[in-house]
Amino acid sequence: MDAKKMSAVRWPRVISVGNAKVKIYRNAEPTNAKGVAYILAWKGTEGRQRQKFSSEADALAEARVKCAQIHAGRIEGAEMTRGDRDELQAARTLTQGTPLLSVLAEWAKAKQLTAGNVIAACEAWAARTGTAHKRVTVKNAVTDFLKAKTAAGKNVAIDHADSFKRMNADLGDLFIDSVSSRQLDTWLSQWDHPVTRNTNRKRIVSVWRWSQRKGYLPRDARTEAEMTDTAHEPPPIIGIISVQTWTALLSYFSKEHPQLLAALVLAGFCGLRRSEVHAQTWEDISLDRKNLRVTSGKRGTPARRMVPICDAAIAWFRLCKKRKGFVCPTVSYKGQIKPSLAVDGIRRIAKESTIPVEQPAGKIQGQPRFPALPENCFRHSYISHRVAGTGDIARVSLDAGNSPKEVNRHYRELVSEEDGKAWFLIPVGNGA
16 A cells, blocks of 8 residues: 555544444554554453554454454454464364364363373374274174184084074174174164073174274274173073983984984984084094094083993994094085084984874874974983983083083983983894
């Protein structure tokens, strides 16, 4: 602005918006290169406020901002300097959309928890857990988990296929690090039976723990799956079968389904668990030495425990023509030879087997050949009859891979001593 225009301007200048007014004074300023300074003056919350500028344009721009703020009722905002507003804007940029007060509250809490060592604590956490984890969906995590277990020789993908299929259907599209324990509890609530619920809970805990080890979840805390509720299970029902039923089963399967006889003998004469029967190989069975070595024991039990084979079991084993490889019949699964679920097949066949009986009207109707076979009845019957026949709980628990406490609690006094001894003396050819 030239001298004529400057002399034409009347000072102080007044900028107004509605009833709000801000005055600009032009004063001599020896320390300024131009020799003048522009002073803004307005009424704030604490009386008359002033702010100095060296540029008339800057003074005019700031006066208009403050006047608009005062008119809008934001008189406190008018007391902010341009530097204050720049700092506020920079702070909001740093928070990346998170409210500034929330960030400050979180920082204050972190400062309190770390006694002021926020950066050091963060660096220690990053060193321990890694600065980031790879985000994957539940479906991808389950797929990778099953591939890893299959490669390690575990039959998890086959044995628990239904659980993982439902997990993928209901939760598969969610990122595994975003699924909360509340969501998982809601998912588990679809199973009313406590044992079934807990079984499916074991599956999600396995997947979540594995994902944590592989870097799909933070490693510094318990997983959300581990924080789900465990259902209270009632005392287990020890379902057993009689010596007569056991004799009839041996005779029937040796004649009608000889390919399943060895699995039946393992379950009833040797007391192997369902999964142990399915994994057992003939190479770990010695008929001459009258013992077997469990090929793949249950996790948490003696991995390669030895189990004695009674004379009756040896005689039934010798009826099996093929005594190499897996004891159970095999199936092809994705190009690999796997043992079939023979114990499940035995129970299904026994349930479906009937005896034709002539009715009074001359009609022929099928009657069940066998009574109902409870789940795990072969192993339960083995332990119960051995305890009754020998009275040696310590030895039975060692052979069965159970604790003496569990055997004493669940399997005593279920059968007589006479039946206990008879169970292990059934000769080949004796049947119903």
